[in-house]
Amino acid sequence: MRTSVLLLSLSLFAAPVAAWGQGGGIRAGTATYTARGEIQGQTQDLGTREITVSDTVVAGAHAWLVVNRMRVGGVPAVDSVLMRADDLSPISRHADLRVARLALEVRDGVLSGEMLSPRGTLPLSLRPGERSFLNYHALRSALREWPLAAGWRGTAGVLELRGRTEFTPVTLEVTGEERIRVPAGEFDCWIVSVAGAAIDERWWVSKAGHRVVRTREVMGPSGAVMQLDLVSIVPAP
Numbered sequence: 001m002r003t004s005v006l007l008l009s010l011s012l013f014a015a016p017v018a019a020w021g022q023g024g025g026i027r028a029g030t031a032t033y034t035a036r037g038e039i040q041g042q043t044q045d046l047g048t049r050e051i052t053v054s055d056t057v058v059a060g061a062h063a064w065l066v067v068n069r070m071r072v073g074g075v076p077a078v079d080s081v082l083m084r085a086d087d088l089s090p091i092s093r094h095a096d097l098r099v100a101r102l103a104l105e106v107r108d109g110v111l112s113g114e115m116l117s118p119r120g121t122l123p124l125s126l127r128p129g130e131r132s133f134l135n136y137h138a139l140r141s142a143l144r145e146w147p148l149a150a151g152w153r154g155t156a157g158v159l160e161l162r163g164r165t166e167f168t169p170v171t172l173e174v175t176g177e178e179r180i181r182v183p184a185g186e187f188d189c190w191i192v193s194v195a196g197a198a199i200d201e202r203w204w205v206s207k208a209g210h211r212v213v214r215t216r217e218v219m220g221p222s223g224a225v226m227q228l229d230l231v232s233i234v235p236a237p
Contacts, residue, residue, distance in 0.1 A: 025144035025210065026064055026085075028055050028236035034183065035070075039224040047071045049228060051137050054236065058082060058091055068137045081138040088142050093134035104134065129157055140203070144210045148174055148190050160198050170196035180204055180214060184230040187213045 030053075035046035050069040057063065062085040070077050075098045082091035090111065095102040104113035104124060111134075115122045133139040146152075156170035176191040189204040204214040215228045 025146075026053060026141060027144070028053050030234045030236075031211070032231045032234075033228040034231055035226065035228050037219075037224060037226055039222060046226070048231070051141070053141050055085075056082070058084075062086070063091060064088075064138075064141065066135075066138045066141050068135070079135060079137070081134045083133070083138055083142075088131060088133070088145065090128055090132055090134045090138075132157075140212045140215075143203075143205055143212060146210060148192070148205060148207075148210055150174060150177070150190075152190075156194075156196070168197045170194060170199060177207075178204065182213055182229040182231070184213070184232055187211075187230075189213055 031051045033049045033051070035049055037044040037046055047070060052065075052067045052069070054065045054067070055062070056065045063082050064085055065080060065082055067078065067080040070079075077095075077097045079093070079095040079097065079102075081093045083089060084091060090106050092105040093102060093113075094104075100115055100117040102113070102115045104111055106112075106128065109127060111124070111126045111128050113124055115124065133142060152174040154172045156172060157168070160168055171193070173193045173195075174190045175193045177189065178191055179186060179188050187204070187206045188208070189206055192203040192205055194201040194203060199217070201215060201217040203212055205211065206213050211230070211233065212228075213230045215226075217226045218224070219226055
């Protein structure tokens with residue numbers, strides 16, 4: 001997942017209105033994934049990712065809090081996103097990562113804040129598009145709202161913070177289906193291709209419940225691959 005680079009990236013998704021369901025699919029709980037890197041026939045254990053989705057209230061409105069907990073180089077890191085429950089629009093993102101800290105909030109329709117890294121402070125001021133997300137974990141949580149099916153296709157704008165700060169086009173498309181086994185069990189999945197100038201991923205999304213079961217991402221010109229596999233799902237009490 002271009003570990004050091006991805007931790008510095010902010011991703012925003014804008015899908016056509018017709019590609020979305022009526023909501024209500026997201027459920028609170030915690031999903032745990034194993035992470036591994038693959039390059040030239042060698043594999044490396046990259047620890048675990050724990051994604052927790054919680055119910056909360058922000059300014060009197062129901063919201064979802066999506067928190068990614070991981071370890072980067074043995075150092076714990078946390079990346080959290082708030083989004084409205086009714087339309088999944090972004091509220092804020094706060095991250096304390098190994099190589100950067102990020103604080104963003106949406107006010108009056110503008111996403112603003114800053115990213116602090118060893119290179120200095122990068123101020124940000126952006127206007128999210130319709131149905132935008134503040135990182136991939138919020139985006140993947142929102143998959144439970146989508147009417148995925150054979151032939152489904154959507155488009156996205158992905159904001160890259162490397163070089164020029166801009167949105168780059170991304171397409172998401174159901175390209176097939178497969179039954180796969182991961183530590184959490186066997187799942188019948190849709191294979192979703194996520195492709196753009198700065199991203200090349202495949203997501204295996206369970207047909208039942210639209211949970212992300214596996215992801216594979218090419219990490220730059222070296223051909224290295226980052227894979228996440230679902231280990232467990234624990235519903236909120």
